[in-house]
Amino acid sequence: xxxxxxxxxxGVFLKPLMALEEKQAPFTSRWFDPTLFxxxxxxxxxxxxxxxxxxxxxxxxxxxxxxxxxSFFMLEYIAEAxxxxxxxPEAPYDRYRARAWGQMLGLALGPATSALGCARYLxxxxxxxxxxxxxxxxxxxxxIERRNAWLAVADGVYDDNATKAFRERLExxxxxxxxxxxxxxxLAGPGFSIxxxxxxxxxxPLHELASGVVNAQATPHVVDWLDRIASRPSTRAARAxxxxxxxxxxxxxxxxxxxxx
Numbered sequence: 001x002x003x004x005x006x007x008x009x010x011g012v013f014l015k016p017l018m019a020l021e022e023k024q025a026p027f028t029s030r031w032f033d034p035t036l037f038x039x040x041x042x043x044x045x046x047x048x049x050x051x052x053x054x055x056x057x058x059x060x061x062x063x064x065x066x067x068x069x070x071s072f073f074m075l076e077y078i079a080e081a082x083x084x085x086x087x088x089p090e091a092p093y094d095r096y097r098a099r100a101w102g103q104m105l106g107l108a109l110g111p112a113t114s115a116l117g118c119a120r121y122l123x124x125x126x127x128x129x130x131x132x133x134x135x136x137x138x139x140x141x142x143x144i145e146r147r148n149a150w151l152a153v154a155d156g157v158y159d160d161n162a163t164k165a166f167r168e169r170l171e172x173x174x175x176x177x178x179x180x181x182x183x184x185x186x187l188a189g190p191g192f193s194i195x196x197x198x199x200x201x202x203x204x205p206l207h208e209l210a211s212g213v214v215n216a217q218a219t220p221h222v223v224d225w226l227d228r229i230a231s232r233p234s235t236r237a238a239r240a241x242x243x244x245x246x247x248x249x250x251x252x253x254x255x256x257x258x259x260x261x
Contacts, residue, residue: 002027002082005045005060007034008250009238011113012071013059014201017241019075019194021234023084029241034058034252035125037137054110056146057252071201072102075194087194094189101187101195108173109202112166114254116209119158121249126154149253167210174213174222177203181221185228192229200229205248 004020004027006013020027032038034057045060050069061068061077068077079087089095126134134154141147152158158166177199180187188195204226206214216223229235239247 001064003030003045003062004028005030005032005039005058005062006241007032007058007252008244008247009241010247010250011117011201011205012055012110012254013250014238014247015071015197016059016061016074016078017238018197018201018234019078019087020082021237022087022197022232023078023082025078025082025084031243032058035122037141040141055254057254072099072106072194072198075102075197079194087192087197089189089191089193089195091189094193098188098193098195102198105173105177105199105202109170110254112169113202113205113209114251115158115166116163117205117249117251118153118253119163120209120251122251122253123153123156123158146253153253167213170206170210170213174203174206174219178219178222181225185225192232196225196229200226200235204230208248 002020002025004016006017006029009017032044038044039056039058045062045067047067047069050056050060050067053070055070059071059074061074063077063081068074075087089098138147138150138154141150177187184190186192186196187199203214203222207226213219214222214226244250
């Protein structure tokens with residue numbers, strides 16, 4: 001039995017949805033809204049590992065009662081444990097490359113993409129809330145790094161100078177992806193894999209958030225790769241689970257961007 005606790009199909013929440021749709025695996029969708037701090041309520045699945053990993057706002061996969069956290073670990077679990085089309089590269093070296101891409105892009109793109117999305121979309125949403133109630137909700141969050149990530153958005157820390165710096169930091173990792181895709185259609189071996197799902201979820205929002213970094217002139221291979229993945233039935237099915245008109249506007253503090261500001 002699989003239960004996926006997820007929000008809008010964007011960013012880290014998109015990854016397991018795409019993988020499960022690729023596998024055509026039956027699962028129970030458990031929708032929650034992390035901007036209302038529903039992930040902190042009693043009864044929400046958690047474990048020591050889920051509380052320590054960096055994507056603390058979700059998603060969470062519960063497989064036969066076991067909590068699986070961290071979106072890349074979820075991709076590996078889905079790829080290996082669930083019957084269906086293979087999502088793991090066959091060659092050992094290509095499997096290493098998939099994990100290396102996941103680690104590098106998670107650290108290099110995750111905080112920046114999250115911060116840019118929060119600055120553009122989440123900050124205005126939080127500004128519409130009752131300031132006192134919002135502050136009380138955030139002050140209950142533990143640990144302090146997670147609390148500070150929310151406070152950074154609520155307090156408007158990500159101003160024009162900060163977002164400019166985040167966009168500049170994207171150039172090197174996106175450039176590496178562009179170079180890799182100039183040599184191969186996919187990131188880790190000859191076929192579509194979890195490396196592509198993971199990277200797609202982090203890079204696709206940059207069409208809007210950092211159009212000077214990801215565009216047809218600067219990164220033609222990346223744009224072609226994004227279009228190919230967007231047209232896959234699994235991606236369309238995952239996106240169709242959106243509750244808001246454009247799920248690409250859904251952001252929460254991700255991999256502790258306060259550490260990288």
